[in-house]
Amino acid sequence: EVAMGQNTTITYDGDVLFDETGVEMTGVSLDEKKFSWSGQIEYLLGKQSQKITLGGDLQTEGILVGLEEAGLQIKQEFFKSKNAFSLLLEESPSFAGEISIEGGGLEINQEDTPLLSLAEISMSKARDNGTGGLVVDSLMLGRLELPSSQKIPVSVSVPSVTVSGIRSPDLASVDVTQLIVEKPEIADSDKKMLLAQLESITADTIRVSRDISTTVGQVTVSKGNFLKEKDKDPMAVLGLLTVKQISYSLEQGFSCNTIDLDSVFGNITRQKSEKSEKDQEENSVSGTEKPKKAAGLPVKIKEINITGSSGFRFTDNTLTESFLTTFTLESLQVRDINLTDPEHPFTYSLKGASDKYSLLGVDGTAAPLADNIFLEQQATLQNYSMLNASPYTIEAIGTYFPSGRLDLTSSLKIADGRIDMENNLLFKELVAETVKDELADKLNNQLPVSLDLALTMLRDGEGTIDLNIPLGGDLDDMNVDVTDIIITALSKGISVAVLPYLAYTTLGPAGALAFVGAKVGASLLHSDLPSLEFEPGGTELTESHSEILDKVGKSIEKDKKSYSICAKVSLEELHQDVGSADKKNQNKIPEAARKELFELGEARSLAVKEYLVSHFQIDEKQLLICNPGINFEDGDKPRIEFKQ
Numbered sequence: 001e002v003a004m005g006q007n008t009t010i011t012y013d014g015d016v017l018f019d020e021t022g023v024e025m026t027g028v029s030l031d032e033k034k035f036s037w038s039g040q041i042e043y044l045l046g047k048q049s050q051k052i053t054l055g056g057d058l059q060t061e062g063i064l065v066g067l068e069e070a071g072l073q074i075k076q077e078f079f080k081s082k083n084a085f086s087l088l089l090e091e092s093p094s095f096a097g098e099i100s101i102e103g104g105g106l107e108i109n110q111e112d113t114p115l116l117s118l119a120e121i122s123m124s125k126a127r128d129n130g131t132g133g134l135v136v137d138s139l140m141l142g143r144l145e146l147p148s149s150q151k152i153p154v155s156v157s158v159p160s161v162t163v164s165g166i167r168s169p170d171l172a173s174v175d176v177t178q179l180i181v182e183k184p185e186i187a188d189s190d191k192k193m194l195l196a197q198l199e200s201i202t203a204d205t206i207r208v209s210r211d212i213s214t215t216v217g218q219v220t221v222s223k224g225n226f227l228k229e230k231d232k233d234p235m236a237v238l239g240l241l242t243v244k245q246i247s248y249s250l251e252q253g254f255s256c257n258t259i260d261l262d263s264v265f266g267n268i269t270r271q272k273s274e275k276s277e278k279d280q281e282e283n284s285v286s287g288t289e290k291p292k293k294a295a296g297l298p299v300k301i302k303e304i305n306i307t308g309s310s311g312f313r314f315t316d317n318t319l320t321e322s323f324l325t326t327f328t329l330e331s332l333q334v335r336d337i338n339l340t341d342p343e344h345p346f347t348y349s350l351k352g353a354s355d356k357y358s359l360l361g362v363d364g365t366a367a368p369l370a371d372n373i374f375l376e377q378q379a380t381l382q383n384y385s386m387l388n389a390s391p392y393t394i395e396a397i398g399t400y401f402p403s404g405r406l407d408l409t410s411s412l413k414i415a416d417g418r419i420d421m422e423n424n425l426l427f428k429e430l431v432a433e434t435v436k437d438e439l440a441d442k443l444n445n446q447l448p449v450s451l452d453l454a455l456t457m458l459r460d461g462e463g464t465i466d467l468n469i470p471l472g473g474d475l476d477d478m479n480v481d482v483t484d485i486i487i488t489a490l491s492k493g494i495s496v497a498v499l500p501y502l503a504y505t506t507l508g509p510a511g512a513l514a515f516v517g518a519k520v521g522a523s524l525l526h527s528d529l530p531s532l533e534f535e536p537g538g539t540e541l542t543e544s545h546s547e548i549l550d551k552v553g554k555s556i557e558k559d560k561k562s563y564s565i566c567a568k569v570s571l572e573e574l575h576q577d578v579g580s581a582d583k584k585n586q587n588k589i590p591e592a593a594r595k596e597l598f599e600l601g602e603a604r605s606l607a608v609k610e611y612l613v614s615h616f617q618i619d620e621k622q623l624l625i626c627n628p629g630i631n632f633e634d635g636d637k638p639r640i641e642f643k644q
Contacts, residue, residue: 032063075106094132119143239263253298567601601628
């Protein structure tokens with residue numbers, strides 16, 4: 001029925017059924033296996049408005065829509081809707097009534113390339129809010145797939161998306177109570193690597209305005225794996241990510257109040273490059289070109305926090321002997337990030353430990369996007385094992401450190417194109433051993449004396465080497481090699497160490513000189529506190545140990561100084577044979593054997609620390625734990641030593 005007048009009205013009441021229907025228009029084609037409608041339809045066309053009223057059931061099967069110009073094909077296996085609503089289209093549109101929909105088998109292709117597939121979609125009873133707006137209890141999408149293509153070299157798979165508590169008061173803005181994305185995965189084009197695999201993403205209290213300005217109360221991402229190859233551990237894992245008070249607008253960009261990450265851990269491996277040294281040098285030179293002035297980014301973040309069991313494991317396989325370290329992050333805070341203003345600095349604070357017991361603290365301020373990069377930083381490192389650093393020192397100066405600890409204090413400032421850095425390095429019980437004669441000879445030829453003699457000259461009466469290493473100059477002119485730093489530091493140190501060295505050598509054989517021209521006597525290296533000997537394989541404290549620890553505890557309690565608890569383990573304690581050749585070089589001991597010895601020494605150190613803290617008025621921070629060392633001397637018992 002058609003009624004003409006001031007308004008045009010078209011109405012239909014009845015049943016419609018089409019089977020195997022095809023429609024061809026310019027640039028558009030429509031095919032369907034089945035189309036059925038049962039109910040009433042009314043369309044009203046006014047001067048400045050349109051109104052659509054539906055009351056009935058719609059059902060389709062096997063729809064195929066072709067858009068020739070875009071090369072798109074849209075397929076839908078089935079679609080159903082129950083309708084009892086009217087929609088008024090005008091300057092301020094309104095909705096009255098209710099509608100429910102259900103569909104499945106949606107595919108969108110471009111030419112022969114799949115772009116999207118959706119196994120199912122359902123929307124429970126959508127209804128009016130009484131004032132022309134829309135209320136939807138839930139919208140569910142099932143098995144959403146975005147395959148990889150030449151334009152998009154990654155694939156996305158989402159088993160389920162649920163949107164609940166949808167409110168649109170004016171049919172232009174939308175409020176959502178919660179959005180849940182379950183088990184999303186992103187893979188590379190060959191599906192050989194999972195780029196991201198998450199347990200879930202949840203967004204709460206979402207509001208999208210008419211101008212697309214968006215706010216989100218909180219986004220939570222749980223249990224993520226990143227960069228995971230088949231049958232291998234992921235490169236990074238995430239326990240929990242929480243982002244609070246998010247906002248976005250075209251004018252202001254992105255901002256949020258806090259980003260909290262819990263239990264983030266990464267595995268980073270550096271492999272040898274296939275490029276030649278010449279290629280690397282050319283790349284290095286081209287990389288020194290001064291970058292163009294960076295524009296600001298529309299990003300503001302009030303605070304980023306990383307807590308929980310976070311950190312990373314780093315392996316460097318580019319060296320002759322691989323370097324391996326595990327950094328445990330106690331906390332990381334980054335505050336006041338405002339990338340809209342490149343000159344605006346943010347602050348950061350980091351606390352953690354390298355290889356469990358080498359404590360690291362870093363505090364600073366930085367503006368990395370400024371026209372002239374700005375950075376001001378203070379850093380401290382305590383109790384770092386020189387054995388762990390040996391793969392790099394072997395590569396740089398051909399020298400290996402079977403024992404020794406490092407305390408580092410560093411201040412760094414980069415401003416106005418200049419770097420100024422002050423470093424104080426305090427080496428304790430450092431023992432050097434030549435591994436690569438050619439590199440060691442090269443170093444010795446540039447020093448006033450040999451490295452062995454230099455280390456001896458630099459030691460004070462307690463076997464400690466104290467070096468100050470300043471570094472300064474224009475950033476564009478900086479080209480400093482590790483060997484250059486070592487040579488400068490040692491040469492400067494030697495020049496002020498002659499008198500102490502002369503006084504030191506008058507002590508005679510009882511005072512020093514035992515191993516590698518620099519092994520100082522135990523009376524100079526160790527504190528006055530007695531050591532504890534253990535039976536091979538033993539970790540429990542005996543009555544004899546308790547008697548010694550009571551004396552140690554009283555002494556530490558009295559002088560309030562900090563001490564390191566250092567375990568020395570023996571190769572004879574291993575449950576495996578490492579070979580006679582490996583016994584002469586700790587750096588050659590297999591990783592499994594090193595781990596076994598580490599855990600044995602660690603158990604003893606922790607038992608000693610727990611006893612002292614629980615029986616005496618000793619602050620836990622006074623007692624540091626060394627990374628366990630290996631005693632290569634046959635017949636020597638495993639022991640715990642106390643060192644200042």
